[in-house]
Amino acid sequence: EPEVTQTPSHQVTQMGQEVILRCVPISNHLYFYWYRQILGQKVEFLVSFYNNEISEKSEIFDDQFSVERPDGSNFTLKIRSTKLEDSAMYFCASSAEAGQFGETQYFGPGTRLLVL
């Protein structure tokens, strides 16, 4: 069964460093998303991406964040200068489409980011 994959599973970095989180969405999906979950809190939307551009972003997704689809299979989230409060589990998700009715988003296993 197709699934979303993410690498690395864990990432430890120093405050101020740049990190890149990688995702391979389900192959025939067109919409890609990043969410984060701070320990003990709810899953929060960061950004959605379609047709090689950002379609929506939340207030969390400020100038230190960027997303890219560098090739036909990968989808990345870059955090330019990490802060302590960026420590969280980051989930990539993808959906086949996004029409009038809600389209199911399928989530990857996550990357646990720890900023020291």
Add this chain to the structure above:
Amino acid sequence: EDQVTQSPEALRLQEGESSSLNCSYTVSGLRGLFWYRQDPGKGPEFLFTLYSAGEEKEKERLKATLTKKESFLHITAPKPEDSATYLCAVQARSTGNQFYFGTGTSLTVIP
């Protein structure tokens, strides 16, 4: 502002003891309500999508229902392997494709 509230926060059941989890929502135009299961340290695993009031979906011991204000996830005769956090998410017409998640219900099924 769109809101999703899940209750209870935690639930302990004896094996075989049926119960229901609640997800209440206030959104401007529901596009879909989604149930996920999340095991510790893992990503949300899709269970059900519901689109309109009155709709029901079933899978093994789980049954999801939807009204205009809330959804229930009914667990019939649960087993220890059903222990997980169950997340509810909604997608609203007013806010595009993003999902709004509740804080989840942590279910523990005791053998």
